[in-house]
Amino acid sequence: MPRVLVVGGGPAGASLAFLLARRGIETTLIERQRDFAREFRGEVLMPSGLEAIDQMGLAAEFEGVETREMQNFELYMNAKRCVSVELQPGAVDGRLPAAVSQPGMLEMLVAEAGKHTCFELVRGASVMGVIWTGGRVSGVRVRSDRGERRINADIVIGADGRASAVRKQTGMHVRHAEPPMDIVWGKLPCPPNFRGVRGYLGRGHLVIAYRSWDDQLQLGWVILKGTFGEIRGRGVEHWITEVAKLVTPDLAAHLRTYAYAVAKPFLLDSASDCVESWSKPGALVIGDAAHTMSPVGGQGLNVALRDAIVTANHLVPLLHAPSLDTKALDKALVAIERERMAEIAPIQRLQAIPPRLVLNRAWWGEPLRNLLGHFVSTSIGQRIAMSRISIFTEGMTDVTLEV
Numbered sequence: 001m002p003r004v005l006v007v008g009g010g011p012a013g014a015s016l017a018f019l020l021a022r023r024g025i026e027t028t029l030i031e032r033q034r035d036f037a038r039e040f041r042g043e044v045l046m047p048s049g050l051e052a053i054d055q056m057g058l059a060a061e062f063e064g065v066e067t068r069e070m071q072n073f074e075l076y077m078n079a080k081r082c083v084s085v086e087l088q089p090g091a092v093d094g095r096l097p098a099a100v101s102q103p104g105m106l107e108m109l110v111a112e113a114g115k116h117t118c119f120e121l122v123r124g125a126s127v128m129g130v131i132w133t134g135g136r137v138s139g140v141r142v143r144s145d146r147g148e149r150r151i152n153a154d155i156v157i158g159a160d161g162r163a164s165a166v167r168k169q170t171g172m173h174v175r176h177a178e179p180p181m182d183i184v185w186g187k188l189p190c191p192p193n194f195r196g197v198r199g200y201l202g203r204g205h206l207v208i209a210y211r212s213w214d215d216q217l218q219l220g221w222v223i224l225k226g227t228f229g230e231i232r233g234r235g236v237e238h239w240i241t242e243v244a245k246l247v248t249p250d251l252a253a254h255l256r257t258y259a260y261a262v263a264k265p266f267l268l269d270s271a272s273d274c275v276e277s278w279s280k281p282g283a284l285v286i287g288d289a290a291h292t293m294s295p296v297g298g299q300g301l302n303v304a305l306r307d308a309i310v311t312a313n314h315l316v317p318l319l320h321a322p323s324l325d326t327k328a329l330d331k332a333l334v335a336i337e338r339e340r341m342a343e344i345a346p347i348q349r350l351q352a353i354p355p356r357l358v359l360n361r362a363w364w365g366e367p368l369r370n371l372l373g374h375f376v377s378t379s380i381g382q383r384i385a386m387s388r389i390s391i392f393t394e395g396m397t398d399v400t401l402e403v
């Protein structure tokens with residue numbers, strides 16, 4: 001029986017490992033961390049991502065993961081409300097976007113995979129390099145506190161995130177888009193009636209606020225790339241004072257009251273890139289390792305789950321064959337990339353637009369933002385805006401689990 005090695009237990013790797021193990025395929029998942037809670041990760045699941053979980057047959061198990069549905073969306077331009085919509089359950093499976101505990105979701109995925117004896121999870125082990133045999137990737141070198149060892153496999157899937165070792169070690173070339181922004185994240189107690197998502201746009205800034213899965217208010221302040229050092233130097237109180245200037249009086253008062261309770265803000269260094277080719281003979285990268293998504297529109301988690309479904313569709317039939325046809329396998333890896341790029345490329349192009357508008361410091365930036373603010377408050381403007389937003393909530397392509 002062929003053996004698959006998945007590197008990285010994020011949403012892409014954990015869900016793919018589950019899908020393969022469920023089909024009886026020998027699967028080893030290697031995760032650098034011992035505990036999924038140790039790294040802050042994205043936590044907005046769109047209807048497209050929730051539907052992916054349903055398709056995996058995990059709707060009941062997902063009920064046990066902490067989530068908070070986002071019931072409305074408000075957009076403010078220079079602290080004046082220009083859009084306020086009750087979010088309708090999407091065309092996809094009647095679901096609303098939700099903040100989800102990613103550690104909770106990942107623990108659920110590996111627990112479900114662990115119900116199959118063909119699955120092995122190795123925690124606290126880092127992949128350091130790949131092994132080549134006759135021009136094909138045939139395994140990885142792994143380091144843990146028990147030393148270094150080699151693990152052989154018929155195929156290596158790199159789902160090891162934006163700093164992917166598999167991507168680097170197989171020599172994949174990367175195209176970088178360089179978003180001009182970074183995001184400062186912080187959490188504090190949530191106002192009692194805060195149900196959905198608010199975006200505050202204006203004066204070259206964007207603040208995002210939503211009720212998170214743990215009933216905390218998640219605050220994200222979009223800043224020009226490279227300016228975090230200065231903000232950090234001035235401390236949390238200064239950060240909150242600056243954010244309070246950009247939001248409505250109700251939220252500003254709340255921020256000032258709870259400034260003392262803000263969990264240490266940290267920087268998300270925004271990146272957007274894509275490898276030129278997702279595969280080498282015997283190896284494939286998926287999720288952020290293939291295409292690191294900009295944080296715009298909360299897409300990374302959702303497209304990672306959808307990558308896993310398409311990868312399973314192509315790989316499971318080949319891995320069930322009595323002997324592995326490596327030529328067919330390598331062709332399947334290219335087909336996975338082609339199918340997923342039909343969604344990833346347009347989404348990445350769409351993600352690049354808002355930061356250019358929001359952070360534009362040219363003389364015409366502010367008049368343009370005001371004009372746009374007026375436009376999106378009209379009914380035709382709202383229709384156009386919602387059709388763009390639906391690409392983020394529902395995805396671009398039809399992704400259906402077939403195996």
Ligand SMILES: Cc1cc2nc3c(=O)[nH]c(=O)nc-3n(C[C@H](O)[C@H](O)[C@H](O)COP(=O)(O)OP(=O)(O)OC[C@H]3O[C@@H](n4cnc5c(N)ncnc54)[C@H](O)[C@@H]3O)c2cc1C
Pocket residue numbers: 007008009010011012013030031032033040041042043044045125126127128159160161162163164165185268286287288289293295297298299300301302304
């Ligand atoms: C602060 C922040 C906020 C975000 N907000 C959102 C959001 O709201 N919505 C959204 O959809 N997306 C968001 N994202 C993006 C989202 O988290 C990622 O796009 C998504 O997690 C990608 O999933 P992945 O499985 O491809 O990679 P990751 O989630 O990065 O998982 C990779 C895994 O591989 C492991 N790993 C790395 N290197 C190795 C190695 N050498 N050996 C073994 N294991 C390794 C890591 O420990 C990690 O567990 C956010 C990201 C960040 C950082």
